Amino acid sequence: MTNLFISKYIVLIIILFIGVGCFRTPEEPYSIAKSATTASAMVVTAHPLATEVGIQVLEAGGNAVDAAIAVQFALAVVYPIAGNIGGGGFMLVRQPDGEAMALDYRERAPLAASRDMYLDSTGQIVDGMSTLGHRAIGVPGTVDGMMTAHARYGTLELRDLLEPSIALARNGILLTAREAEELNLARAEIEQVNLSTAPFVQMDPWQTGDLLIQRDLAHTLERIAHAGRAGFYEGETARLILEDQRAGGGILTQQDLDEYQSVWRTPIRGWYRDLEILSMPPPSSGGVALLQLLEGMEDQQMTADDLLTVPSMHRMAETMRRVYADRAAYLGDPDHVTVPVDQLLDSLYIRARMADIRPDSVTPSTQVQEGDWDTTESEQTTHFSIIDKAGMAVSVTTTLNLEYGSKVIVQGAGFFMNNEMDDFSAKPGVPNAFGLIGSSANAIAPGKRMLSSMTPSMVVDQGQIRLIVGSPGGSKIITTVFQIILHTLGLEQPLPEVVALPRMHHQWKPDTLFVERDRFHPDTLSALRALGHQVIERSPIGRVDAIWIDANGRRTGAADPRGDDHAGGY
Ligand code: GLY
Numbered sequence: 001m002t003n004l005f006i007s008k009y010i011v012l013i014i015i016l017f018i019g020v021g022c023f024r025t026p027e028e029p030y031s032i033a034k035s036a037t038t039a040s041a042m043v044v045t046a047h048p049l050a051t052e053v054g055i056q057v058l059e060a061g062g063n064a065v066d067a068a069i070a071v072q073f074a075l076a077v078v079y080p081i082a083g084n085i086g087g088g089g090f091m092l093v094r095q096p097d098g099e100a101m102a103l104d105y106r107e108r109a110p111l112a113a114s115r116d117m118y119l120d121s122t123g124q125i126v127d128g129m130s131t132l133g134h135r136a137i138g139v140p141g142t143v144d145g146m147m148t149a150h151a152r153y154g155t156l157e158l159r160d161l162l163e164p165s166i167a168l169a170r171n172g173i174l175l176t177a178r179e180a181e182e183l184n185l186a187r188a189e190i191e192q193v194n195l196s197t198a199p200f201v202q203m204d205p206w207q208t209g210d211l212l213i214q215r216d217l218a219h220t221l222e223r224i225a226h227a228g229r230a231g232f233y234e235g236e237t238a239r240l241i242l243e244d245q246r247a248g249g250g251i252l253t254q255q256d257l258d259e260y261q262s263v264w265r266t267p268i269r270g271w272y273r274d275l276e277i278l279s280m281p282p283p284s285s286g287g288v289a290l291l292q293l294l295e296g297m298e299d300q301q302m303t304a305d306d307l308l309t310v311p312s313m314h315r316m317a318e319t320m321r322r323v324y325a326d327r328a329a330y331l332g333d334p335d336h337v338t339v340p341v342d343q344l345l346d347s348l349y350i351r352a353r354m355a356d357i358r359p360d361s362v363t364p365s366t367q368v369q370e371g372d373w374d375t376t377e378s379e380q381t382t383h384f385s386i387i388d389k390a391g392m393a394v395s396v397t398t399t400l401n402l403e404y405g406s407k408v409i410v411q412g413a414g415f416f417m418n419n420e421m422d423d424f425s426a427k428p429g430v431p432n433a434f435g436l437i438g439s440s441a442n443a444i445a446p447g448k449r450m451l452s453s454m455t456p457s458m459v460v461d462q463g464q465i466r467l468i469v470g471s472p473g474g475s476k477i478i479t480t481v482f483q484i485i486l487h488t489l490g491l492e493q494p495l496p497e498v499v500a501l502p503r504m505h506h507q508w509k510p511d512t513l514f515v516e517r518d519r520f521h522p523d524t525l526s527a528l529r530a531l532g533h534q535v536i537e538r539s540p541i542g543r544v545d546a547i548w549i550d551a552n553g554r555r556t557g558a559a560d561p562r563g564d565d566h567a568g569g570y
Contacts, residue, residue, distance in 0.1 A: 027208045029174035032566045034559045035496035040389035041356045042555035042569035043067060044545035046382045049173060050074040050083070051566040053164045054386055055157065059570065064388040065093060065153035066161055068396050069146045071163040071384055073221060076142075077214060078173050080183050080416060081403050082382040082472060085220070085232065087418040088141035090280045091149055092267060092456040096391035098463060100278050101152075103502075105262035106449045108173050112251040119427040124428050131433055133193040134250030136406040136419035137537030138450065142398065143224060143232040145262040152264075162225035169218035169414075171357040172211040176564045180206035182403065188551025189407045193248065196411055200404075216414025233257040240413040248408060249295035257361045259447070263335075270345060272298065272459075275466070275489055279457040279481075280397075285331040286455025286478050290291070293482040295350040297490070303431055304491045308502060308520070310527040311359065316486075317506040317533060318357040319511045320479055324436075324508035326353075329370035332441030333449040337439070344371075362532035365511035380404075381454060381472035385547045387465070387555055397470045397477070402433060423450035434474035437509050453477045460488060463557030465549050467495070471542040471560075476514075479505045480542030488548070495548035496558040503541040513537050 030048040043054035043318030053074040062070070068091060075083025088107040094100040116123075118130045130136050150158055153329075175183070184205045190197050196446040199214055206212075223231035231237060238257050245252045267278045268287030272294040296319040306312045330340055343349060353371045356363065381399035399418070404421035425438025432438070434453075455477050459467035467488060471480040480503055487498040502519030506512070513528060517537040517540040525535050540562040548556045558565030 004310060015037045019054040027177055029176060029209050029308045030564070032559070033568060034561055034565070035557060035568060036318060036567040037554055037556045038319050038569035039554060040570055041387060042247065042547045042557040042567065043071065043201060043384070043386050044547060044557040044559050044565065045071055045075065045384040046083070046543065046545065046563055046565050047075065047078045048564065048566035049078045049168060050384070051568045054384070055568055055570065057161065057165060058388055062156045062161070063153065063390065064214050064392040064394040065149055066156045066263065066392040067388065068384070069150055069154065070161040071386070072142065072146055072396065072398060073162055075169060075382060075384070075398070076415060077165050077168045077217060079181070079382060082380045082398070083402055084400045084405070084416065084418065085142050085149050085224075086140045086397060086410065086415045087398060087400040087405060088138070088258060088420065088453050089145065089396060090284055090452070090456050090530070091145065092278060092280060092395040092458060093149075093153060094278060094393045094458055094460070094465060098460075100267050102265045102267040102280055103145055103149055104263055104265050104283065104449070105141035105148070106283055106452060107141050107418055109258060109421065109444055109448050109450065110139055110251045110256045110422070111253065111259070111446045113421070115448050117444060125430055128428055130424075131402060131419050132189060132412050134245060134248035134408055136286065136421050137250055137252060138420040139252060139407065139416045141260060141262055143428065144229055144260055148228045148262045148264075159225045162221050166218050166221045166225065169214040169221060172213035173547060175206055175208060175212055176194055177208040178564055180208050180210060186404050186407060189381070190409070193407050194409050194411070195247065199414070202353040214414050216412055220413045220415060233260065237413055240554045241410050244408070244410045247411070268341070270295070272485065273305055274488065276460040277457065277485070278460065279455055281334070282331060282341065283333040283449040284452040284454050285327045286453055286481070287457070288331065288341055288344050289327050289437065289478045290322050290455055290457060290482055291345055292350055293319055293325065293478070294485065296323065296354045297486060299351070302491060304493060305488060307491060307493070308524070310524055310531070313504055313524070313528060314359070314531055314533070315357065316483075316504065318363065319354060320506040321363070321365060321508045322353050322371070324506070325365070325368050325370045328437045328508065329439050330441060331451050332380055333451070336445055336448045337441045368508060379500045381474070381477070383456065383470035383472055383543070383545050385468040385470065385545050385557075387468060387547055387549065391465060393458055393465045393468050395458055395468045395470050397454035397456045397472070399454065399472070420450055420562060423452060431509070435510055436507065437476050455481045457481055457485070464551075466550055467546065469544065469546040471544045473542040476505045476541045480544060484544055495546055495556055499544045499546060499558040500561050505541050512536050514541065516541055
């Protein structure tokens with residue numbers, strides 16, 4: 001099996017090098033498929049090599065969770081901007097019989113963390129402290145998460161799931177143009193917080209097609225393959241993490257590593273028309289907000305002709321504004337605060353909440369507060385979707401938070417650590433890196449999980465899995481997934497076309513309607529401004545990797561044209 005993987009890996013490299021000559025544009029090392037339709041299995045990820053690793057695992061007899069574990073480790077090698085072992089994530093699993101579970105391997109605040117740790121003596125936030133360097137790091141959950149998923153669902157040996165990633169790290173990967181540019185952009189910050197910047201900085205700027213070899217990471221992955229959880233949270237890797245923390249002024253301890261545990265949670269379930277939606281519960285805000293958005297649009301009579309017209313964009317923006325006001329007030333780690341999920345998802349509540357939306361004017365965010373009821377009571381992330389031949393479906397969103405996380409490379413271990421602490425509300429009412437406002441529900445506390453927007457989701461139609469979907473994009477993840485579901489299922493547009501459509505986003509505060517730059521007609525933007533929206537054009541929103549399963553069981557993978565994302569299967 002292991003040898004099979006290595007020989008397949010070599011064959012894959014040869015194919016990709018042949019692809020250099022035959023298919024690719026002169027400067028890109030890989031040929032990339034933005035959509036693919038197959039009969040049995042499908043994998044869609046942010047990188048062609050990670051997609052191929054997932055396919056190899058499925059072809060070797062692994063199930064969708066085996067493939068997801070292998071892809072998670074492969075992304076840590078081939079997509080270090082967001083793929084990770086130093087971060088965390090969420091995995092939604094649905095078995096062919098309908099049983100669904102949500103695995104929370106979100107990072108936690110270190111035990112030495114405190115509510116005001118990012119404030120100076122005058123109570124002001126210290127710029128950059130929660131985003132750059134060792135103090136920004138939460139206790140990583142990814143390796144524990146993968147071991148927990150493997151214990152419950154895995155069928156192949158752990159070593160076989162890690163072997164492709166070890167080979168990729170040891171032998172090197174060719175950088176795409178996008179990856180070379182991203183590493184060059186991050187160079188100054190990587191140099192600022194690391195004694196040694198190897199292997200992510202070289203003398204000259206990175207160029208498309210350069211070889212990135214990650215020997216330290218290969219050794220770290222070897223230790224995980226050999227010892228499982230203990231290969232990361234104990235022994236040599238733990239020693240390197242803690243030594244790096246001491247040298248860089250971090251606060252993680254061995255107790256933090258020992259006590260980290262991922263958690264199986266019950267997925268959020270709801271309905272959009274007659275379709276069942278499965279998504280991630282708190283500490284993600286994603287599932288709750290997604291269902292609020294869909295319910296908030298349910299009574300809208302929309303047709304395919306309405307796609308991204310002024311009235312539908314206005315209605316979506318006004319719905320988003322109200323949902324994000326609730327997110328700021330009520331969402332946090334359910335193991336530390338009471339999150340009123342049932343109230344937030346009550347359809348009477350949501351309809352009442354949307355009742356003051358006017359078709360011809362905006363409600364300024366200053367006039368929108370969180371909703372009330374009678375009883376008292378980051379952009380660089382990556383998503384992948386997988387379905388196997390038996391119909392087991394996996395939807396995973398995983399992150400370091402911002403690009404390359406804290407930019408801290410664990411010296412000698414070869415991987416980036418997250419800066420997930422910025423997803424807490426460092427000070428109520430003050431925005432984080434995504435402009436998100438929070439309340440005490442998301443205040444920092446030792447061992448607490450920071451609120452997330454990651455929204456790995458699925459749609460089920462009369463017991464049959466129909467859609468597997470998710471996206472990176474920090475606060476924009478939720479609205480991205482919402483638009484994909486609305487346009488694919490509400491308006492019955494083909495998934496690959498929907499994934500390529502222009503996207504918009506509103507999050508209550510700032511009171512701004514963000515739209516993708518140069519993707520909307522100037523007349524549309526003028527009409528939205530005339531209604532009162534403060535429209536700002538910006539860089540791409542989200543990067544969706546999704547799978548559509550039709551009534552005959554055929555799988556269509558859709559990889560977002562906004563990145564190097566690749567769909568493949570058999
Ligand atoms: N770090 C981005 C998120 O979890 O929402």
